[in-house]
Amino acid sequence: xxxxxxxxxxxxxxxxxxxxxxxxxxxxxxxxxxxxxxxxxxxxxxxxxxxxxxxxxxxxxxxxxxxxxxxxxxxxxxxxxxxxxxxxxxxxxxxxxxxxxxxxxxxxxxxxxxxxxxxxxxxxxxxxxxxxxxxxxxxxxxxxxxxxxxxxxxxxxxxxxxxxxxxxxxxxxxxxxxxxxxxxxxxxxxxxxxxxxxxxxxxxxxxxxxxxxxxxxxxxxxxxxxxxxxxxxxxxxxxxxxxxxxxxxxxxxxxxxxxxxxxxxxxxxxxxxxxxxxxxxxxxxxxxxxxxxxxxxxxxxxxxxxxxxxxxxxxxxxxxxxxxxxxxxxx
Amino acid sequence: xxxxxxxxxxxxxxxxxxxxxxxxxxxxxxxxxxxxxxxxxxxxxxxxxxxxxxxxxxxxxxxxxxxxxxxxxxxxxxxxxxxxxxxxxxxxxxxxxxxxxxxxxxxxxxxxxxxxxxxxxxxxxxxxxxxxxxxxxxxxxxxxxxxxxxxxxxxxxxxxxxxxxxxxxxxxxxxxxxxxxxxxxxxxxxxxxxxxxxxxxxxxxxxxxxxxxxxxxxxxxxxxxxxxxxxxxxxxxxxxxxxxxxxxxxxxxxxxxxxxxxxxxxxxxxxxxxxxxxxxxxxxxxxxxxxxxxxxxxxxxxxxxxxxxxxxxxxxxxxxxxxxxxxxxxxxxxxxxxxxxxxxxxxxxxxxxxxxxxxxxxxxxxxxxxxxxxxxxxxxxxxxxxxxxxxxxxxxxxxxxxxxxxxxxxxxxxxxxxxxxxxxxxxxxxxxxxxxxxxxxxxxxxxxxxxxxxxxxxxxxxxxxxxxxxxxxxxxxxxxxxxxxxxxxxxxxxxxxxxxxxxxxxxxxxxxxxxxxxxxxxxxxxxxxxxx
Ligand code: HEM
Ligand code: FES
Numbered sequence: 001x002x003x004x005x006x007x008x009x010x011x012x013x014x015x016x017x018x019x020x021x022x023x024x025x026x027x028x029x030x031x032x033x034x035x036x037x038x039x040x041x042x043x044x045x046x047x048x049x050x051x052x053x054x055x056x057x058x059x060x061x062x063x064x065x066x067x068x069x070x071x072x073x074x075x076x077x078x079x080x081x082x083x084x085x086x087x088x089x090x091x092x093x094x095x096x097x098x099x100x101x102x103x104x105x106x107x108x109x110x111x112x113x114x115x116x117x118x119x120x121x122x123x124x125x126x127x128x129x130x131x132x133x134x135x136x137x138x139x140x141x142x143x144x145x146x147x148x149x150x151x152x153x154x155x156x157x158x159x160x161x162x163x164x165x166x167x168x169x170x171x172x173x174x175x176x177x178x179x180x181x182x183x184x185x186x187x188x189x190x191x192x193x194x195x196x197x198x199x200x201x202x203x204x205x206x207x208x209x210x211x212x213x214x215x216x217x218x219x220x221x222x223x224x225x226x227x228x229x230x231x232x233x234x235x236x237x238x239x240x241x242x243x244x245x246x247x248x249x250x251x252x253x254x255x256x257x258x259x260x261x262x263x264x265x266x267x268x269x270x271x272x273x274x275x276x277x278x279x280x281x282x283x284x285x286x287x288x289x290x291x292x293x294x295x296x297x298x299x300x301x302x303x304x305x306x307x308x309x310x311x312x313x314x315x316x317x318x319x320x321x322x323x324x325x326x327x328x329x330x331x
Numbered sequence: 332x333x334x335x336x337x338x339x340x341x342x343x344x345x346x347x348x349x350x351x352x353x354x355x356x357x358x359x360x361x362x363x364x365x366x367x368x369x370x371x372x373x374x375x376x377x378x379x380x381x382x383x384x385x386x387x388x389x390x391x392x393x394x395x396x397x398x399x400x401x402x403x404x405x406x407x408x409x410x411x412x413x414x415x416x417x418x419x420x421x422x423x424x425x426x427x428x429x430x431x432x433x434x435x436x437x438x439x440x441x442x443x444x445x446x447x448x449x450x451x452x453x454x455x456x457x458x459x460x461x462x463x464x465x466x467x468x469x470x471x472x473x474x475x476x477x478x479x480x481x482x483x484x485x486x487x488x489x490x491x492x493x494x495x496x497x498x499x500x501x502x503x504x505x506x507x508x509x510x511x512x513x514x515x516x517x518x519x520x521x522x523x524x525x526x527x528x529x530x531x532x533x534x535x536x537x538x539x540x541x542x543x544x545x546x547x548x549x550x551x552x553x554x555x556x557x558x559x560x561x562x563x564x565x566x567x568x569x570x571x572x573x574x575x576x577x578x579x580x581x582x583x584x585x586x587x588x589x590x591x592x593x594x595x596x597x598x599x600x601x602x603x604x605x606x607x608x609x610x611x612x613x614x615x616x617x618x619x620x621x622x623x624x625x626x627x628x629x630x631x632x633x634x635x636x637x638x639x640x641x642x643x644x645x646x647x648x649x650x651x652x653x654x655x656x657x658x659x660x661x662x663x664x665x666x667x668x669x670x671x672x673x674x675x676x677x678x679x680x681x682x683x684x685x686x687x688x689x690x691x692x693x694x695x696x697x698x699x700x701x702x703x704x705x706x707x708x709x710x711x712x713x714x715x716x717x718x719x720x721x722x723x724x725x726x727x728x729x730x731x732x733x734x735x736x737x738x739x740x741x742x743x744x745x746x747x748x749x750x751x752x753x754x755x756x757x758x759x760x761x762x763x764x765x766x767x768x769x770x771x772x773x774x775x776x777x778x779x780x781x782x783x784x785x786x787x788x789x790x791x792x793x794x795x796x797x798x799x800x801x802x803x804x805x806x807x808x809x810x811x812x813x814x815x816x817x818x819x820x821x822x823x824x825x826x827x828x829x830x831x832x833x834x835x836x837x838x839x840x841x842x843x844x845x846x847x848x849x850x851x852x853x854x855x856x857x858x859x860x861x862x863x
Contacts, residue, residue: 007852009773009806012799014572014579054431059407068608072434079435079607087600093593101586108364108578110564110694113467164522171527172517186623204623218527221622254623259507259642259661260528261500262625276625277500278643279726279736292737294642294660296649323528324507325649326517329656 014105022099032099039092046084053077172329173321175207175222177302182208183227183251183312191311192227194247202266203227204254207314222322224254225302226263227312230271234285241287244303244315251302252288253322256280258295260324273299297325365587366567366580370457375591377450379598380443381553387440388542394430396422397538399494399531408615416619419494419534423614439606444486446602448634451479459679459709461696463566465689469680471563474556476677481549483634488541490612490632494534497612499620500629502533504642511661529622569695569807571800578694630724637716640723641668644744672712686838688814700769701808703762704842710758711751718747759845766847769805772797773850774858806849813840 022029057074065071115123182191186204189212197203205225209215232248244250252273256263261277266284272291273282280293288299300322303315321329333341348354365371398418404411406421408428426433455475458464464472487505491498506528510520525532564578573579581587605611617626631639641664648659675682683705684690699706721728722743729736776794784790797805816836 009803009850009852009855010799011574011803011807012571015800059429059431071608074431075434076607078432079438079603082435083600083603083607085600086596086603090593090596090598090600093589093596097586097589097593101589103581103586105579106364106582107572108362108564110576110578112692113563161522165525165532166521168517168521206623217529217622221528224623260503260622262623264623264625276629276726277504278639279740280647290647292740294645294647294664296647296658296660324510324661325656325658326510326520327513327515327655327657328517330654331651331656 014107017104020099020103029100032095036092036096036100039088039095043085043088043092046081046086046088048081050078050081050085053081168326168328172323172326175318175322176209176219177207177223177314178317179313179315180307181314182307183225183304183314184208184212186224193310194229194249194306194312197227197229197249199229199231199248200268201229202268205251221255221260224262226252226254226266226273226299228252228266228271228273228284230284234271236286241301244301246304246306246312249304249312250284250287251304252282252284252299253302253318254299255323256295257290257297257299257322258293258324263299360561361582361584363561363564363583364578364580365583366565366578368568370461371565372594373450373454373457375594376598377447377454378553378557379595380447380450380602381549382595383443383599383602384440384447385546387436387443388546390436391426391433391440392542394422394426394433395419395492395538397492397535399529399534411615411618414619417494417534419492420614420619423493423495427615435603435606437606438609438611439602441490441611442605442609443602444489445611445632445634446598448479448482448486451475451482452634455479456709456713460699460706461566461568462693462702462705463696464680465693466680466684467563467692468559468566471556471559472680473677474552474559476673478549478552478556480673481545481552485541485545485549486632487635488537488545491537492534492541493612493614494620495614496617496620496624496626497614497629499529499622500625501631501635503528503622504639508661508665511658511665513655513657513662529620564694566694566696569698570804573695575692575694630727633720636723637719638665638669638723640719640721640725640743641665643725644719644722644740644747676712686835686842687811688835688839689811695807698808700762700765701810701846703759703766703845706762707755707758711755714754715747715751718743718750722747763845763847766849770847770850773802773805774855802855808849810846810849811843813843 022032053074057077059074061073062070063073063076065076183205184191184207186206189206189208191208192203192205203226205227206212206215206220207223209219227249229247229249232245235242235245235248235250237245252263254263255261256275256277258275258278258280261275263273263275263280263282265274265276266272267274271284273284273288274280275282275293275295278294280295281291282288282295282299283291287301290296290298300318300320302318304312305315307313320331344354396418400418401415402418402421404414404416404421404424406412406425406429408424411424423437426437428434458472458475487501491502491505506520506524509523510516512519520528523533523536524530525536565580567573567578567580618624630636642661645660645664650657650659697705722739725736725739725743728734728739776796779793779795781793782790783793814832814836816833
């Protein structure tokens with residue numbers, strides 16, 4: 001339905017200007033002036049508080065404030081002073097504008113953004129003329145070689161970024177774990193015997209290296225393990241996976257197979273591992289199968305055994321890459 | 332003789348003008364008229380918080396050390412004394428505990444960042460729901476979408492800088508998203524991190540991006556954004572005396588300048604107050620980052636929370652074809668859905684112009700009720716984002732309301748499909764009801780609650796007629812007709828591109844047909860005085 005032929009209500013025009021008190025009453029105007037001055041002076045007081053706090057309040061004083069709790073006195077009063085100093089300059093300026101500055105609304109005309117037809121035509125003519133003078137249309141050799149070099153010159157800055165990092169190679173598939181590498185506690189770097197872990201317990205584990213003081217975060221981010229002990233008969237694993245466990249102890253990568261957070265929570269009663277990042281939940285007896293959340297894969301399991309001295313060691317490297325997926329990852 | 336002050340000012344002005352001809356430009360500019368409305372302050376708040384970010388951020392750079400080299404903490408925060416940590420984390424602790432006012436500045440910087448993004452989002456909603464993005468302002472809309480996108484990235488990089496346990500976890504997730512990109516992901520991640528995660532290069536690199544590259548780009552975009560506002564003149568709400576061809580408001584000097592300048596100080600004062608009393612991002616509680624630990628209940632800042640919520644509710648799907656792995660559980664919530672959302676947002680002005688066939692310039696704003704479809708689409712998008720955001724905090728909600736994560740996850744997985752369309756339908760109904768209410772008000776006046784007895788004993792309520800100004804405000808909007816379907820000509824031949832035209836006609840009908848006809852002058856006249 002079109003309303004074109006139906007006449008709309010008429011525009012009554014801009015309403016009459018309503019004068020404020022201060023516009024015609026000298027006393028009201030003076031009062032407003034005093035109010036603005038008081039606001040500005042409050043700001044000055046704020047700066048005084050700021051300076052006082054900076055110089056005279058010691059760095060180690062804490063005071064108790066209801067609701068806020070214990071507060072660092074220096075930072076609190078610095079902040080309050082600063083806030084007062086800034087806020088009241090603004091409040092003063094706005095009050096000034098509202099009470100004393102001219103408040104008559106004015107009307108300005110708009111013009112359509114589009115240029116006039118003559119201007120447009122003139123522009124096109126100029127461009128045509130100038131482009132014609134350059135003669136690109138005729139000199140196609142120049143045109144093509146210029147396009148080629150412009151296209152190629154863009155490659156250089158991209159190439160320069162090449163040294164941002166090494167190529168991935170095979171490193172994502174590798175960890176420190178290999179046959180015979182001892183499992184040590186994190187923190188503490190102590191070797192572990194199966195007896196150290198009761199049924200129901202969980203241990204956070206890293207591979208033993210020569211200089212544990214300087215373990216790099218890169219290797220920690222791939223090596224970290226969770227060691228969990230349940231009763232051996234509770235496992236529901238195939239024979240091969242079962243042979244990777246030792247007397248009910250099973251080792252999983254602690255790096256979430258979703259996006260790499262630390263899978264740090266173990267619920268003893270349900271035997272579930274939980275990643276707090278997006279709540280992927282892994283079921284320990286079935287080999288860390290995903291039973292909830294966005295992760296699409298179980299946590300990789302590391303085969304373990306004990307060495308001659310009775311310490312837990314890796315029986316083999318991980319059989320797959322740990323951590324989040326990537327394009328080249330083997331299934 | 333003029334007083335000295337005036338003479339000096341005069342000769343300075345003369346010096347500048349003779350070299351630049353600035354007087355002509357300034358004379359025109361100072362006469363610029365700015366319409367006044369509270370909702371026009373939202374963009375201002377965004378601008379002012381950006382300025383606060385530049386100032387407070389520069390202060391932080393004087394002490395912050397962008398390095399992942401490990402050292403032993405020796406500062407004055409006792410619980411972490413002797414702990415191994417990165418120089419970045421240690422220097423952020425120093426700013427917090429050993430630099431006077433450093434904690435205040437950190438907190439101001441972080442509050443200003445939250446305010447910056449909140450103000451941008453609110454500003455964008457104002458522009459969207461009032462149709463301020465329509466021709467000729469589409470370019471400014473796109474600049475706005477770019478600014479919000481950069482703002483989100485900038486904020487994320489900012490809270491990654493302290494290298495505490497929480498921010499390190501955020502970086503880990505960002506790395507996993509990068510690594511999940513098909514074909515180039517592994518390479519992209521290795522280039523960004525200088526090798527494997529976490530490496531030693533990432534924080535120094537994002538530091539440069541955070542303090543130089545992105546602020547520089549944003550400053551440029553903001554400048555163009557404001558120049559366009561200036562040049563195209565501000566839109567205004569409809570009302571008596573306001574037309575498509577004029578601007579009604581206050582001149583730049585002095586009122587507008589005083590109010591805007593004052594407002595900058597007010598916003599700065601409010602952020603300083605928050606920085607003084609409201610603790611934010613207490614990094615010393617989280618501890619330094621290490622890949623084997625995590626703080627339970629990890630939460631990103633709110634402007635990232637919706638993304639996190641999408642990631643959490645994603646189905647656990649990963650495919651393996653021809654020896655290559657694709658992580659849909661990361662790609663869909665992390666890149667594809669946000670990509671669609673932001674592209675749709677950026678293109679909206681063009682989509683709407685195409686669907687309504689309205690290609691004219693618009694300087695008068697819409698009242699949201701008069702464009703029910705647009706308003707409903709907006710409500711739908713907001714609902715979607717809020718459901719995602721809620722799921723981003725599902726662990727916190729679970730503990731507060733003693734629900735299980737499972738319940739919340741399934742509730743949001745279902746809601747994200749059901750609630751947005753529901754919001755669409757409800758919003759559309761509400762808009763139409765409001766249009767009807769406007770029509771009634773204009774025709775029959777406002778209910779006063781006073782009853783009078785008519786001579787024959789019936790009671791009626793007295794209705795007070797709207798002022799002509801109010802009535803005009805409620806009726807001055809246009810009601811466009813849907814685009815007609817291209818007719819099949821006499822020979823039964825369909826014109827070219829008819830299917831596209833048909834679809835478009837159909838959409839435009841859906842958008843434009845459902846309107847409550849606004850009262851016309853004739854109808855109003857016929858009803859007379861307003862009481863009946
Ligand atoms: C434009 C928008 C900006 C946003 C949204 C933003 C956001 C953030 C956030 C959320 C933090 C974390 C603060 C914390 O809680 O510890 C941060 C840290 C930091 N920002 Fe910014 N920032 C912005 C601009 C800047 C600028 C322009 C600079 C410097 C010129 C800067 C310098 C820093 C520094 C040095 C830190 C680390 C120190 C610390 O965390 O205490 N930022 N930024
Ligand atoms: S990283 Fe573990 S669930 Fe996402």
